[in-house]
Amino acid sequence: MPDYGEFLTLEELRAEARALVAAFPGLARLETVGTSAEGRPIELLTVGHGRRPALLAGVPHPNEPIGTLTLNFLCRLLCEDAELRARLDTTLYAIPVADPDGFVLNEGWFKGVFSPLRYALNYYRPPHREQVEWSFPVEYKTLHFSTPAPETAVLMRVMERVRPSFFYSLHNAGFCGVYFYVSRDRPELYPSLHRLVADQGLPLHRGEPEVPYLRTLAPAVYRLFGIDEAYDYYAATLDGDPAALIEAGTSSDDWLRRVADAFSLVCELPYYTAPALGDLGPAGSTRREAVLAGVARAEAIHAECATSFGRISGRAPEHRLTRSVRDYLAKTPRRLAAEREHTAAAEYSREATRAEALDATVCKPFYHALYLGEVYRLAGMVGEPVLADALEAHLGELTARLERESSLVVLPLRPLVAVQAGAGLLALAAAD
Secondary structure, three states: OOOOOOOOOHHHHHHHHHHHHHHOEOOEEEEEEEEOOOOOEEEEEEEOOOOEEEEEEEOOOOOOOHHHHHHHHHHHHHHHOHHHHHHHOEEEEEEOOOOHHHHHHOHHHOOOOOOHHHHHHOOOOOOHHHOOOOOEOEEEOOEEEOOOOHHHHHHHHHHHHHOOOEEEEEOOOOEOOEEEEEOOOOOOOHHHHHHHHHHOOOOEOOOOOOOOOOOEEEOOEEEOOOHHHHHHHHHHHOOOOHHHHHOOOEOHHHHHOOOOOOEEEEEEOOOEEOHHHHOOOEEEEEHHHHHHHHHHHHHHHHHHHHHHHHOOOOOOOOOHHHHHHHHHHHHHHHHHHHHHHHOOOHHHHOEEEHHHHHHHHHHHHHHHHHHHHHHHHHHHHOOOHHHHHHHHHHHHHHHHHHHHHHOOEEOOHHHHHHHHHHHHHHHHHHOO
């Protein structure tokens, strides 16, 4: 595996795909299967002629580019290794960049020295209803969503055409350990996944689950979920119609079940981690206290974001960043209220581990600070340098505190790609 030192831009990834097809004519094929909302082509790279179709989707969220390197490596590996192709008996269908418009908006942090601050200042993530991953059509109770994002519609057509037996949505997280989602319980696979993570010197995630309603199958392995579980969680923790809060569709795996009996895998990887995220020792506080402290921090950041955006909201352009900030500001109070209400459950009364406490009080609130970065970018767009400078300075203080409180470690890319690629190969091999 190459020693990846930085992420590739959209144009660099396209050049890599064309070079692979030129080097392996007939074995590797490239086609345009649709266009993004802003007219950028969405491409499908196909490798091999095996019996079992496998579909891999890169950049289901545009701030998650590790999968682009994973696909770059796997596609070349399968072209070069005839024995592996025969062993897996797979035709690999890969969408290198499912959301090219959002991907380009994140390219500002792809090169150079990576840090939480550079990430925050160049960050973009769309509202759920515009995300490739969460805008698949769904009908569930009062939730009726039938307008997938253009990029999601492209992926739906590819799913219907390929009908994969294995589907790998190439996500990554931010500040955590490594964890996995699977569409059905495969206990024979989990020890291999755990060894893979350990062999690359990475920590398994031992903090709080990404969302409170996950079903745990093994350490750092969860059952994939759809929007129905989110709906029922909000119905149990909040008054009112959950559909009004969700305003989006379901996940890729949930919709894929309509057209194929696929085994789906997600491997969530961090950009940075901390020693305490693997510490199962007692924290000296309950899970409830830790989660509520984190919620309070998130609420304070949300209030700062609302105040800052209020200074420019009347002049903010009709732009992806504007829609993202508006959606964050509108939806977050109720989401945090649901999280607060959920801590009344009995399982939150036990003592937290150090990993859970750090995750709840430090890691999770940082994701809210990223929207201050989006407001910073908008302030630059509308010619408010004083506000932009103030937000940059404040984000510098927040990220410095993050690093100080956690002893944060920025991870090299190579082991992250190795784990994501290796997990996919293990899942394919185990399907024999």
